[in-house]
Amino acid sequence: MSARTGFRVVGQSVRRTDALEKVTGRARYLSDLELPGMAHARLLRSPHAHARIVRVDVARARALPGVHAVLAASDLTFCDPAYGPALRDRPLLASEVVRYEGEPVVAVAADDEATAVEALDLVEVDYEELPAVTTLEDALAPGAPLVHTAEPLAGHFSDLSTLRAKPGTNICHQFDYGRGDVEAALAAAHLVLEETYTFPRIQHYSMEPHGAVARWDDEGGLTVWASTQNPFSVRAELAAMFALPASRIRIAVPLLGGGFGGKTYAKLEPIAAALARVARRPVRLLASVEDAFRTVRRCSARVTLRLGFLRDGRLDALACRADFDVGAYADIAPRVIQKGTYTATGPYRVSHVQLHSNAVYTNTTPGGAFRGFGVPQIVWGVESMMDIAAGRLERDPVDLRRQNLLAHGEEFAPGDTPVDGKLEESLGRLAEAIRWSDTVPPGRARGIAAMMKASVAPSVSEAIVRLHADGSANVLVSTVEMGQGARTVMAQIAAEVLALPLARVRIVPPDTSITPYDQTSSSSRSTTMVGRAVQEAAEDVVGQLRKIAAGKLGVAAGRLRVEDGAVVSGRTRLPYPDLLDHHFGMRGGELIGRGVVAPGRTAAPLGGSTPFWEVAMGGAEIALDEETGAISVEAYASVSDVGRCINPQQCAAQDEGAVMQGLGHTLLEEMVYEGGQLLNGDLVGYRVPRAGDLPPRLQTRFVENGDGAGPFGAKGVGEGGLIPVSPAVANALARLTGVRLRELPLTPERVWRALRERRQRDATDRTTGGPGDV
Amino acid sequence: MSARTGFRVVGQSVRRTDALEKVTGRARYLSDLELPGMAHARLLRSPHAHARIVRVDVARARALPGVHAVLAASDLTFCDPAYGPALRDRPLLASEVVRYEGEPVVAVAADDEATAVEALDLVEVDYEELPAVTTLEDALAPGAPLVHTAEPLAGHFSDLSTLRAKPGTNICHQFDYGRGDVEAALAAAHLVLEETYTFPRIQHYSMEPHGAVARWDDEGGLTVWASTQNPFSVRAELAAMFALPASRIRIAVPLLGGGFGGKTYAKLEPIAAALARVARRPVRLLASVEDAFRTVRRCSARVTLRLGFLRDGRLDALACRADFDVGAYADIAPRVIQKGTYTATGPYRVSHVQLHSNAVYTNTTPGGAFRGFGVPQIVWGVESMMDIAAGRLERDPVDLRRQNLLAHGEEFAPGDTPVDGKLEESLGRLAEAIRWSDTVPPGRARGIAAMMKASVAPSVSEAIVRLHADGSANVLVSTVEMGQGARTVMAQIAAEVLALPLARVRIVPPDTSITPYDQTSSSSRSTTMVGRAVQEAAEDVVGQLRKIAAGKLGVAAGRLRVEDGAVVSGRTRLPYPDLLDHHFGMRGGELIGRGVVAPGRTAAPLGGSTPFWEVAMGGAEIALDEETGAISVEAYASVSDVGRCINPQQCAAQDEGAVMQGLGHTLLEEMVYEGGQLLNGDLVGYRVPRAGDLPPRLQTRFVENGDGAGPFGAKGVGEGGLIPVSPAVANALARLTGVRLRELPLTPERVWRALRERRQRDATDRTTGGPGDV
């Protein structure tokens, strides 16, 4: 037991429960699943960004030996082909119109992949090209071609059922929030900044692409093994599409090879299910990485911000107008834009706020959830401007931020959860970690940034804990293990409460027919929400144990505690197996504990109060190759307030990964379109960080005050660390060079061009004496 | 809704939920399971009934390409190879000694079955034969060779932990029970009968032989897919053998192709698990029918009974001494002998009782559980003697039985459950069904028999019911579907309580890592015990629904009822999905209901009070081919008191099947040994009933007073119908011919010989005037 925390398993960097199977190659992922008689599927994708489908002829493909199903939109008479979590705007296969390059048009299932490919070669599709919009500018231009002409149906989220589209435009949803009087406050402000920042389209690139294996049974039920982060959402989609009760759909989730938000909500599952129905056999549909680029991406954005500061440095007003490019189908983007925009004020106290954002359709890969969920796009601008303001106000950037931080317990917005961390402590730890006060080596500069992010609300997580006759336990939860280590954390929580060794607790993999409801493995919510459900279910079991022991010993249950697999009263130890034998009158019965965490709806602006605030701050120390414009991040420090680390090593691993992924979109990554065509939709053209891109010094630190809403005072981590990276690096670049870039990624070419412009302007300034924009 | 019962789904002969998959061939059984990389196993079995293993050489087998594991007893250093539910007397593979013909000695796993067979051909085993005992007479003879020389360890049943072996003999367990003073009562009786009956070794012959597929994972856990009726017992065995916590063992059970008791307790699972451990890949071990004959059988028995009647016909005293031949290993036979013997007094009120039985080892296939669990062996004698007594007392057999029946509510034995059925009603229905009072056609005769059987106690069943956001439900129970229709019945119970259509309820298949504890799918207990757990769990959900609705409507929960998927209050209908949305503040959460049925230990003679009494009576009308001795059963009527039929068609199906299986051991079946060799260990030599053996008239009737301990007043059915068959047929034969056989099966040869003896004796009697024994 740790003397520091009083915990035995919690707070320890125990080995991941899946580590051994992963290092031995015996871990099993979706693509390893083989079912007897399984057919293999392939998709024919649209070569055009926007086109009318004039003719689809699948006759020759269907006649090919070894082909079990060929589906085009017109064949989907046995289901409702419309789906989508926020708007049911997406067809299972493109019908009449294709809306982006890479949209699935025809699906084939055959004996093997080679036959499926051969069949697709025999499919003939004639298109009539239509004008496409691939940028926010084009999409929002008056009279722009419309990506969707009909009004889409609401999806399965009741809180998004009042999505406000703007008919006759490409805007499929708008979000508005305000308090105070922004215009008046800006008019009265000492300093007003107005700037526009853009954030690129980013590919998740989880190393495992999407996949689904579907099988229908003769009880009319459907089983889908899916690489999904939220099996219950997939279940809801399939239930609606195939008119099945939820109880007859089983979504089973194996280990995921990464997710990062890209595996939230139905992706390939509907197509696999439809193919399996027609093929009358199991069908496996595995995406390639190139398919992934055409499945989902991060929403790009153009964000115009106005910040008004009082003379003393107080941030008094913030106005944000953000356009998010959500691609051809809305996916969960309506929620992305509202959640991302909602926290535009970050960890700061701002009296006057006006937020408006639009979700804008374009003829590109659909945009959806991605680690950070809309927040990085906004924080990129806000945190850049905090540094600009510090410059204009002649304040130290750390100091200016500290002045504006929300206090512990202060309301973020009326009705929402009060701040649950100590933001000043995070900032202080960050300044210390990045050596803010130390002299910067020559040729280097440092920059910092901060963020605060809400988790999804309302939200529900449930758990069942089964204590067996021998005193070992199974935990039934629907948390998806996608690399983040959730199963290990849940095992630690259960082991702690049950006073059992970790090895005696086993987490059952998610399966909607079995493991209880959990909304989603995303939004950094699992440790807090599922963790609490596990804690509650385990406590339910402990309560039963104490009651049994109390009856046996004739003492009050309240006087009993659990310790090392036994209920203890003074010197009397009653091991669980003995108590269960006593209770059931035999060796065999089990105790079942139940945990339901469901905070419900509130008066908070988004309809539910965030279960916790994810707080992260980052600091970068960079160098620059002025010849090439290449930025090298020499040191990076990340600080997250996690309340308490359930598993310190895994917390560090989350933030290290988050920082590197943040460095990806900061320095390297961008999906590039030209004329509606994705130019770099593979890993040769799209460069993600490599080992060589790792900053020589990368530190992660954690604030642990035990004040999180999760079990043992923990709360979520995983997304936050990614978010400050871009502004921290850009702020360092500005401090190093005076150059301020407002477009990501900060590629050598962009930096080099900006440096050249700067030099040219400096030259002009030297002539004219005008001020340089910092 | 049925006007008669007030129920909507319960009491209806709904279609089996698995019917469609079974008639389309898409139902999946263990042998259909294919895992990637799976190896196939075969066993080398002993050719001797009793021998010392002098040498085992597996070197050449191991060297054969494609062989992944070859195991002999000496290789089992990584586990505790001793197992057995009652006594841990059985080695995973024979070590030093083989104890019956067909005992597994060497196990091989290879790429395919052909290679495995080839490998077994390369194994060399030298034996030194030992004297064998294959009959009760031999085994019980003074100085008989001992099947086991060491004292075996207790198994995992705490109630059998005090098994009383008789050291230095082949008796591995004795059961004693008595009340009153039998000897005095017999001495005082008006009529005393003493007879000895024998019951043969019977093979279950479920059409699907045993099978197991085992796979180890890198979390140190073991998964076994097993054709087992009690996965939790298999889990307990494997946990002990491989020193694993129960939570790291997963026993998953597919559909079973029949069970009949033959698939209770670990059979092939330990060998498959050991092979998979060494082969480092999944291993499938499928038995053949010939293997099944060498795996388990019904215990044969020799039962000596003494019955004492008062002058008025009252059965005043019963003494029973039974020797059960349990074969080479005890399996669950110790429990078989005690439960079978315990109800020797049947449905009758007997004041003076003395019961004693022995479980006797022999060098034959181990004896275990078989539909009826020791009761048929005893009832065969008792019910034959009831008819003999009727003859001697000049009473009608129905009438004599009626006189002695226990009354409703009367204690069977001090401390045990009072009689829960109306026995007179059963007897009356039987007499009516078999037309007892009608004139018998020429050349025919009728006979009846009755029985009452306890179910296992104490016993535990648990259930979880999950009501999903859309108002459909999953039920988690560990009931094994082996043909009896348990899944359908559980779905009916849940649908009834939840007020949902059957199609919206789905039962999850058993998996010990997931579905909650259930002791066993046997002992006719599932409808009563698991059914009650399901009912309780569903009521728990309904209670939550009513509470949510009460809060919403502001009325008392007690005033609300559920109807057609909604909570109803007057004219207000609140559909479940709306209530769940309201409760969780979103669409998604689920209600989890829990049901735990655990009556615990009692002062009853066997340590627990039976949860219900299974009551069945049978009547046969037979004809006889006097030339051949062949009995033909022209009509058979079976009456069971089931409290209430949850699914009348399935109840009838249970009893029709039970009767036919009873006719098997009555007329046809017997495993024949000669010199320790099983002569008819396959379906050519061992004849089971065919369609042509079906009595032209076969009726099943049910007493339904709603007084069962199960849900809606139901109780168990399934075993009872089999038990009266033998004495009913033998009683009919005695009434037809005057010939009384005391040995089963009533083969033509035996009948013919008895008829011939009878004729010879009659001839003698006519000369001497002595009485014939009826």
Added chain:
Amino acid sequence: MNVIPIRSSSEIRLTVNGRPVTLEVRPEALLLDVLRDRLQLKGARRSCDMQVCGACTVLVDGAPVSACTYLAVEADGREVLTVEGLADGDRLDPLQEAFIEHGAVQCGFCTAGMLLTAKALLAEEPSPSPARVAEYLRGNLCRCTGYRKILDAILACAAPGGGTR
């Protein structure tokens, strides 16, 4: 997929449930294994391995055979019907409907063989007597149902005019 050493094998062409199939099979390969392992038609089941139980019954050119002892090469050029081919898409064969309706299915292990044997019988004799049905089923064992409901189901599908016993 496991590695199959290719020794001597020959090509057979047969029709399975109406679809032409071409396969390389070894001379000793049993039809049951080919159906189950190579064509994934698991409806025919292995039980007794000696033509007694009927769990592996399939129809070859309309006649019931025990696939457990029938060489795959013997099926060359023939039509094989398995239980998977009984239904026409989602429309069940009347025998399948009748088996469900009469509760003639319990564990289901015998069901495929029962259905196919009954199919052959009714094709031969549309109106068999109950005794004839029972006799025709002599090669198909069932250990669950006691046969009563199976006979009822089959007789329900017989053309009117079937004799009584």
Added chain:
Amino acid sequence: MNVIPIRSSSEIRLTVNGRPVTLEVRPEALLLDVLRDRLQLKGARRSCDMQVCGACTVLVDGAPVSACTYLAVEADGREVLTVEGLADGDRLDPLQEAFIEHGAVQCGFCTAGMLLTAKALLAEEPSPSPARVAEYLRGNLCRCTGYRKILDAILACAAPGGGTR
């Protein structure tokens, strides 16, 4: 098992994780598919299909190759090591131990490739500098860990005397 039409194919003999294997393979068969589908060695994973990501890395005669683009016939006569062959029975390779100990495993999809590449590196250069390790891993992507813990794990297995950057 599906029916494989046998067209032109050739026999290859190779050693996989120390065991000799003989296979008939088609000329276009990729080593990755042979390992995964025919030998059931699923540790090498398919991801980018273009030799960028390294998820499919295996060692052929000790050198890391991308099995996703390596023809099976090229492996004829060679020794292939996959992640399944790293451990010696239950005794893990020190790299495997170090990956677990340092928390260098998250989703695990890159892990096999990382381990094998590191194995090759340490065989070539027992004491690489951190920068050399990072450079050697250029063909092995990881999207979860940020590489820090992977480098730590590999460096922990390097012989003493490895230079710093």
